[in-house]
Amino acid sequence: MKDNLLIVGKRYERKDAIGKVTGSAIYANDINFDGQLFGGVLRSPHAFATVLSVDTTEAEKIPGVHAVMTSKDIPGSNSIGFVIKDEFVLAENVVRRIGDAVAIVAAETPEILNHALDCIKVTYDVHKPIFSIDEAMSENAAKIHDGGNILMHKHFEQGNVDEAFAKCDVIVENRYTTPMLAHMFLETEAGIAREENGIMTVYTGTQNAHYYRNEISSVLGLPMNKVRVVQTTTGGAFGGKIDISVQVHIAMLAQKTGRPVKMVRTREESTLVSAKRHPYYIDAKTGATKDGKVLACEVKIVADTGAYASCGTTVATRAIMHFMGPYEVPNIRGDLDLVYTNNPVAGAFRGYGVPQVAICHEGQMNALARKLNMDAVEIRLLNAHRIGTVTSTGQLLDDNVGFIETLEGARNKAKQVINNKIIKGDSIRRGIGVGCMWFGIGNTGSANPSSAFIEVLPDATVNLMIGCADIGQGSTTAIAQIVAEEMGLPYESINVHTADTLTTPEGGATSASRQTFVTGTAAQRAAKQAKVVLKKVASELLSIEPEEVVFKDGIVSSITDDKNKITYKELMKNLVLRGEISVGAGTYNPVTVPIDPKTNKGEPYEVYSYATAIAEVEVNIETGIITLINAVSAHDVGTAINPTMAEGQIEGGVVMGQGFALMEEVEISEGLIKNLNYSKYLIPTSADVPNIYPLIIETESKKGPYGAKGIGEPALIPIIPAIADAVEDAIGVKFNKLPITPMDVLAALKK
Amino acid sequence: MCKIKIKFILNGKDVEVFADPSKRLLDLLRDECECKSVKEGCSEGECGACTVIRNGEAVTSCCVLAGQVQGDDIMTTEGLSNNGVLDDLQNAFIESGAVQCGFCTPGMLMSAKALLMKNPTPSTDDIRRAISGNLCRCTGYTKIIDAVDMYVKGQKGGK
Numbered sequence: 001m002k003d004n005l006l007i008v009g010k011r012y013e014r015k016d017a018i019g020k021v022t023g024s025a026i027y028a029n030d031i032n033f034d035g036q037l038f039g040g041v042l043r044s045p046h047a048f049a050t051v052l053s054v055d056t057t058e059a060e061k062i063p064g065v066h067a068v069m070t071s072k073d074i075p076g077s078n079s080i081g082f083v084i085k086d087e088f089v090l091a092e093n094v095v096r097r098i099g100d101a102v103a104i105v106a107a108e109t110p111e112i113l114n115h116a117l118d119c120i121k122v123t124y125d126v127h128k129p130i131f132s133i134d135e136a137m138s139e140n141a142a143k144i145h146d147g148g149n150i151l152m153h154k155h156f157e158q159g160n161v162d163e164a165f166a167k168c169d170v171i172v173e174n175r176y177t178t179p180m181l182a183h184m185f186l187e188t189e190a191g192i193a194r195e196e197n198g199i200m201t202v203y204t205g206t207q208n209a210h211y212y213r214n215e216i217s218s219v220l221g222l223p224m225n226k227v228r229v230v231q232t233t234t235g236g237a238f239g240g241k242i243d244i245s246v247q248v249h250i251a252m253l254a255q256k257t258g259r260p261v262k263m264v265r266t267r268e269e270s271t272l273v274s275a276k277r278h279p280y281y282i283d284a285k286t287g288a289t290k291d292g293k294v295l296a297c298e299v300k301i302v303a304d305t306g307a308y309a310s311c312g313t314t315v316a317t318r319a320i321m322h323f324m325g326p327y328e329v330p331n332i333r334g335d336l337d338l339v340y341t342n343n344p345v346a347g348a349f350r351g352y353g354v355p356q357v358a359i360c361h362e363g364q365m366n367a368l369a370r371k372l373n374m375d376a377v378e379i380r381l382l383n384a385h386r387i388g389t390v391t392s393t394g395q396l397l398d399d400n401v402g403f404i405e406t407l408e409g410a411r412n413k414a415k416q417v418i419n420n421k422i423i424k425g426d427s428i429r430r431g432i433g434v435g436c437m438w439f440g441i442g443n444t445g446s447a448n449p450s451s452a453f454i455e456v457l458p459d460a461t462v463n464l465m466i467g468c469a470d471i472g473q474g475s476t477t478a479i480a481q482i483v484a485e486e487m488g489l490p491y492e493s494i495n496v497h498t499a500d501t502l503t504t505p506e507g508g509a510t511s512a513s514r515q516t517f518v519t520g521t522a523a524q525r526a527a528k529q530a531k532v533v534l535k536k537v538a539s540e541l542l543s544i545e546p547e548e549v550v551f552k553d554g555i556v557s558s559i560t561d562d563k564n565k566i567t568y569k570e571l572m573k574n575l576v577l578r579g580e581i582s583v584g585a586g587t588y589n590p591v592t593v594p595i596d597p598k599t600n601k602g603e604p605y606e607v608y609s610y611a612t613a614i615a616e617v618e619v620n621i622e623t624g625i626i627t628l629i630n631a632v633s634a635h636d637v638g639t640a641i642n643p644t645m646a647e648g649q650i651e652g653g654v655v656m657g658q659g660f661a662l663m664e665e666v667e668i669s670e671g672l673i674k675n676l677n678y679s680k681y682l683i684p685t686s687a688d689v690p691n692i693y694p695l696i697i698e699t700e701s702k703k704g705p706y707g708a709k710g711i712g713e714p715a716l717i718p719i720i721p722a723i724a725d726a727v728e729d730a731i732g733v734k735f736n737k738l739p740i741t742p743m744d745v746l747a748a749l750k751k
Numbered sequence: 752m753c754k755i756k757i758k759f760i761l762n763g764k765d766v767e768v769f770a771d772p773s774k775r776l777l778d779l780l781r782d783e784c785e786c787k788s789v790k791e792g793c794s795e796g797e798c799g800a801c802t803v804i805r806n807g808e809a810v811t812s813c814c815v816l817a818g819q820v821q822g823d824d825i826m827t828t829e830g831l832s833n834n835g836v837l838d839d840l841q842n843a844f845i846e847s848g849a850v851q852c853g854f855c856t857p858g859m860l861m862s863a864k865a866l867l868m869k870n871p872t873p874s875t876d877d878i879r880r881a882i883s884g885n886l887c888r889c890t891g892y893t894k895i896i897d898a899v900d901m902y903v904k905g906q907k908g909g910k
Contacts (some may be wrong), residue, residue, distance in 0.1 A: 011844050020853030021841040021860065022787020023828040028785045185888055186792045186800055186854040235790070235854030236888050268791045472852025556840060644848035644894075651891035652851065678797035686892040687883040691909050 002639055002698065006553055007485040008337040008706045011644040015476045015496060016233070016470065025233040028190035028204050033260035037066055037106040039246070039253045040113045040263065042120050043273070044095035044102055047129035047307075047342040047671035049090050049142070054103055055121040064108035065116045074252070076221030080244050082211065082347070084309040086145060089219050089248055095124070096144055097307035097342055098671045099273040106253040106261050129342035129671055133281070133302050136341045136677045144340045148280065151305055152313050152338040154320045156600050158392050159331030162297035170289030172367040174296050174383060176360045177737040180304075181277035181666040182673075187235020188270040189245035194260035195255070198419070199229045199502070200251050205234035207241045207469050208509040209499040215244050216251045227251070231499035237471040238656075239348030240274050242509055243310055248668035254361050268676040275310045275665055278303045280319070280356035292379045293373050296331040298434060299360060303346075304340050310347030312338050318512075319353030321595075321604050324392055325361030326403050326438035327383040332392050337407065342671050348511055350653075351439075351713045355720055358437045362721030363736060366434065366728070369638040376434040376725070377411050377612075385438065385610070392636075394601040400701035400709070402636030403438065403610035409695050410434075410634040417693055418616045418630050427622040430629075433725025436612045437717040440605025442514040442590040442711040449589035450504040450515070452523040454530045455482065456582035460554070460568040461493045464526075467507025468519040469499040474645040475515040475711050480600040481641050482520045482705045486527040488551025489568060501638045505585070513710030516641060517607065518588055519597030520705035525586030535579050538571055563749065607701065609709045610636040613654070613718035615689075621749055624742030626727055628688075629659050631719055634695035638709035643696055646711050653715025659684045660716070660737050661723035759823045761786070772818025777801045779817040780827060788828035788857040792886070799885030800859035803827050806891025809865035811884070828857035831864065840864060840902045847898035851889035858885050863899045872903060 002009050019025035056068040071078055071090040078092060079085040079331040091102045103120050130136045136149040143149060165171060185355040189666050191204030206212055211230040217224045234241060253261040266271075285491060286297040301319065305312035316338045351358075372689035384404050389397045418432060422617045451466040464483055470476040482495040487494075497504060507519055535546040538556045542549065548559045555567035575582060595602035615631040631654045663682050667674040675681040701707040720738070725727045728734045733748040758767050763782055763788070780786040780803065783844045790801035791814055796814040802811045804826040831838040840863060843849075850856050859882055866873055866881035878899045879892075887895065 011848075014848075014850060016853065017845040017850050018837070020850045020856050021787070021828075021837065021844050022832055023857045025853050026787075027790070027854065029791070140782040183888075186798060186852065186886065187790070188792070234852060236852040238888070267795075292874060472854075474851070648848050648851060648890055648894055652889045653891070655891035656888065677795055678793050679795055683888065685883045685886060686879045686896065689879075689892050692891060692893050 005706060006012050007481050007491050008260045008639065008641050009643065010456045012477060012481060012491050012642060014474055015480055016476060027235055028232040029189055029264050030193060031192050031232065033192065033194055036112050036260040036262050037108060037257060038113045039106050039250050039261045040117055041105040041249060042117045044091065044098060044100040046095055046124055046126050047211045048088045048127045049095050049099050049124035051093055051095060051102065052123040054123055056103060056408060059116040059119040062112060062116050062119065063346060064112040065105060066259065067106040067253050068103060068120065069118065069252060069256060070103045074219060077218045080215050080248065081309060082221065082242055082311050083313050084608035087308045095405060097344060104249045104253060106257050117544065123393055131302050131341055131343055131671055133339045135670055136339045136633060137337065149340045150337055151309055151340050152316055154316055154336040156320050156334040156602060157332065157644065159333045161296050161298055161333040161634060164331035165287045167737055168295050169290040170368060170371050171285060171287040172364055172371060173285045174363060174367065174736050176282040176363055178280045178356045178359055179738055180279045180346065181349060181660060181664050182666050182681055183238045183240035183274065184387065184681060185236030185238060185240055187265055188265040188586065188658045189241065189274065189706050190264040191246045192252050192260060192262040193250040197556065198226065201230065201250055202247050202253060203230045203232050203445060204247050205241055206231050207237045207471055207511060209469060210467055210506050211509065212244065212247050213501040216248055219248050220251055220255055220339050228502040231469045233470045234469065238350045239511060241471065242277050242348045242511060245274065249608065265670065271676040272673055275345045277349035277351065278305060278312065278315060278346035282357065283361045284360045284364050286368060288368050290372065292374050292382050292703060294327055294329050294383050297324055297329050297364065298333045301336040303336065304341050304343055305338050306341060306343040306345040308345045310345050312346060314346065314444065315353040319357050320613055321440060321444055322438065323361060324355040325358065325365065326385045326610055328385065328389055329392065340580060342670060344673055350656065350716050351483045353513065354437065354439055354713065355717050358717050359721050359738060360723065362435045363724065366725045367734065377407050380407055380436060393595060393604060395603045400607055400638060400699050400703060401610065402699040405632040406610050406612040406636050406696045409697055410614050410632050412697055413632045413634065413693050414614040416634065427620050429619045429621060430729040431617055431619065431728065431730025433615045433722045433724040433729055434612065435718040435720060435722030435725060437714060439513060439609045441517045441607050441609060442512050442605055445592050445594040445602055445604040447589055448508050448514060450507045450517065450519040450522045451585065451587040452519065452526040453505055454526040454584045456530050456534070456572065458572050460489060462487060462489060464496045465504040466496065466498055466519050467504045468515045469507065470511045471510050473649060474642065475519065476509065477645065478516050478641040479520050479523050483523050483527050485706065486524050487531065489554060513609065513712040513714065516708050517710050518590060521588040523584040524705045525588060526584040529584030529586060530582045533575070533582050534571060537574055537578060541566055541574060606711045607638065609711065609714045611714050611718045613722040615719060615726040617723060618732055619730040619745060620725060621731065624745035626662055626740060626745065628690040628723060630692045631690045632695065633719055634697055635711060635714055636697040638701055638704055639698055639707040639713045640696045641708050646696055647694040649711045649715040651692045654691050654692050654719045655684050657716050657719035658688065658723065660738065661720045665739055755818065757817055757821055759820045759825055761804055761825050762827060770817050773815040776812040776815040776817055780812060786829050790854055790857060792854065798859045799862065800855055802861040802885060804861050804865045807865065807868055810861045820907045827881060828860050831860060840906060843898040843902035843905065847894045847896040847901055849890065849895040854888040855885055859887070859895055871906065875900060
């Protein structure tokens, strides 16, 4: 299908692989500067309290302490937040959760630092904290923020839902509960800041260097071009390195002391204060005809965003765009309340609300299939998005819809790899389950541009500068392949410089599965611009028109006569002689139409990825242990720029989804997270993983670089409901609360 | 803080470090020996990112004290490649796509290498078991297991 491409679609080795297998890749904690100080944070032990006083005098007297800062010492603004600036850099009058930053210290050694933090005296007037959504939403509840505890209410409706339910032959109603989850990226948050040539420079792991620059500039009161954020190799993020962590604090301390300041979170501190996945409570009602055509669905969602918004509002907005699933449902109604509590903060986490609603829409689809005695794939085929579908927001899907191909692909693969239902021994039950998803690429109906700079050098190698942060998923490699293809140069000749606010232009966040699509397109546009002068000079050398010049595999030739050619190197020599320079800049902002709040019409995303997973599990009815045996996961990615990396995303997504479905949950008691480390918060190991069969489905599209969409978040999603469905298939119990633990299985079987 | 002379073999070379014996081996290697491949992920021996090979055994260096390695033979990922030439195991990791964020990679390589030193022809199950103390949040482990498997098959094939 994509036969004409030389570099896109090939399994090139990652640009960063050698550094990572030799241990020479530099993560933030690997950087040390002469004269550096160690920074640390004093945090609130209370979930809700007025800060009466902060006494730093004893701490300041300790030899080796160079700075103690409180809210009074902030040069610029004391509020930060990715979407809504509702969080203090350092608490002013109030703390709203356990772990709120109250004071920061820079000291000569970690030991002096810890002693100084112990010596700061804070007096609090402790209030009764609010830990339940119901309490937070009650009329007389104390206000956690001035605007009240309901951060956002979303309503979305199309058609006539009540009338449609009256016409349904079958209706299924369920309440789904999804857990708070921790990212548990392997590298904790870290950074080191110092002034370099009059510019406050911060080296740190991040998903969005430019956002960090903006926050540091605002808090330090510096012009944006006097702040530089350089992304260091980032040891996993998954949404957890979008919010500010150490960066503003170290920049403040470096500014105050004039010395480099380093801060590295312990695992416990990382888990305590980083944003989590929102727990969602979803009441769902779905109705269909006796033939299985879905006529109506309704959901009521409440979500706990904890003490601060973080990305909560945009997570909720995405959830409300996706709750009906990848199906043609003419009558829908969704309501969502996003609520502040004094619990840990919830924000961005791979999937951004879509895993939560997919657990619901797939749970409902599977319930309908059972009630109607229909095949789980067949009922989906009947209702699936396809070319020509008009979505709930009135968006016509006129190309690039591969959902049906994922359903059929997954079914065929499952037939090959999954045995018939063999029951192994008296205690073992086997089951097979299906789960699907759709996922809009890029931000929901709002601007999310990216950009790229490119220069072709005299020896026909290329420097590409993109703000896009590679967090391990491989965007640097994928975008290099796109540019190599566009330039007609070998992959090896493309050097990529990323996520450095001094030298690379705005890239937006590495989130919403958007970087291949958005930065990929921007980089391709930059390459096209750099080619304008190349075409002009080549056309003169080859005596043809500029539009007849073809660039492929290091050769520049005529489209009509491939013997009329020169090498790229010869072309570049001629450019130098003529005093011409080949450079380009490209930008791209996905084409969307914001949702009209009155009509609920709009085009929230330019393209959608689709996926189907089929899971096979074994349930031991004596121990309650669920083993995921086989996982097929088929993904419509548009075009796989690098199939090895796309498979890597799918495999990693399946295993993270396995953790979501069967193992993981943040345990909170009175606002305090109890399972802060890997010994208490268990994630899957190599001993847990199933046989994984990633399946890449490609579709044709003019949108995106060579038709590519996105895979990062979709990879996680469909396996979660598929596992829940497989467990039901095995033992006849429908679990609507995840994760499904052995205790849950045993308790259910006792009933 | 008292410091003592600690002598051991690091990546095939004799080294002598004057250091606090109660320092963790992790810190000794990172701070005194410039072995930045040794990563700290949890500080409690759970994640495996700081795995090194000590006298032929994969150990988490956050749970070993500097004073304990007196006279030991220690290997880190820095010791895998030779004058810039990658070990076949490292090449297998690259070719298989076993690397994503890379933070677990050095520890994974060490656990795999320790297995291969004892058993040059491990089964897939042996590989899974050997790296089960090394957490990875990105890859789903599949391509890491494939990489070690590819290396084993390559060695068998007389590569």
